[in-house]
Amino acid sequence: PDDPESPVGPITMANAEQVAAAALRDERSPAQRNHDAFSALLGQVLESGMLGNTHRGLPIQVIVTTSLHELEAQAGIAQTTSGTLLPIQDVINMAASAGASQYLAVFGDHTSVPLYLGRSKRIASLGQRLASFASPGGKMCSAPGCNQPASRVQMHHAAKDWADGGLTDIDQLVPAC
Structure with missing residues (x-):
């Protein structure tokens, strides 16, 4: 990767002599070449979007x-x-990094992201999930003895279940299995 004369592009367009010359100049160990190849492969797969959104x-x-x-x-x-x-x-x-989309939760003053949805929506919104992650107690499942991270569980109505008139408000939701 540090060789400016190394051929780039699809293998079908590669010049065999240029590839052979680049291989002779490559001073990386076999382990480092395998690591670099695997890293490049993972980068391509992640950037392609084939793993879902x-x-x-x-x-x-x-x-x-x-x-x-x-x-x-x-x-x-x-x-x-x-x-x-x-x-x-x-x-x-x-x-x-290129293509990254960021969310920044700063607690102190409110933002325009609605966190209090009342009865207008049953399922927690993206904004509520992200705010919950950053709140005290929002990092783990709220079930006693459970150690699952909040990113692996759902948001649930804590004070009163939705079916019983519960509100989809940030202060009424908790992460739970």
Whole structure:
């Protein structure tokens, strides 16, 4: 990958002599070549969209929680909704990558995303799911003894079930299996 003279493009368009010359210049170990090939393959598959666009109604993306201080300092650790710890610099690099769509939840003042839907909608909205991930208690399933991350469970009406007149309001919803 560091060879500016290495041929690029589809294999059907490759010049056999150029490929052979590039292979002779390649100083990577077999393990590093395998790693680079696998990484390129995964990148192509992810960018192609062939794996789908949603997971449990959420866009497929990394959702992290961190403090404003760590984000501004560009140092520290962020936590994903499944509990993985990521260095802030990696989070910033992922967010800056081409084609990434970001959501930023800042608590203090409200935004224009409706979080109180009352009886107008039964299922939690994308905005409610994302806000829940960042709220206290919103990272894990609320069922006693369950340790499933909120990204792997559904949002449920906590105070009163929907069938009994419950509201689809952010303060009435909890992640649960």
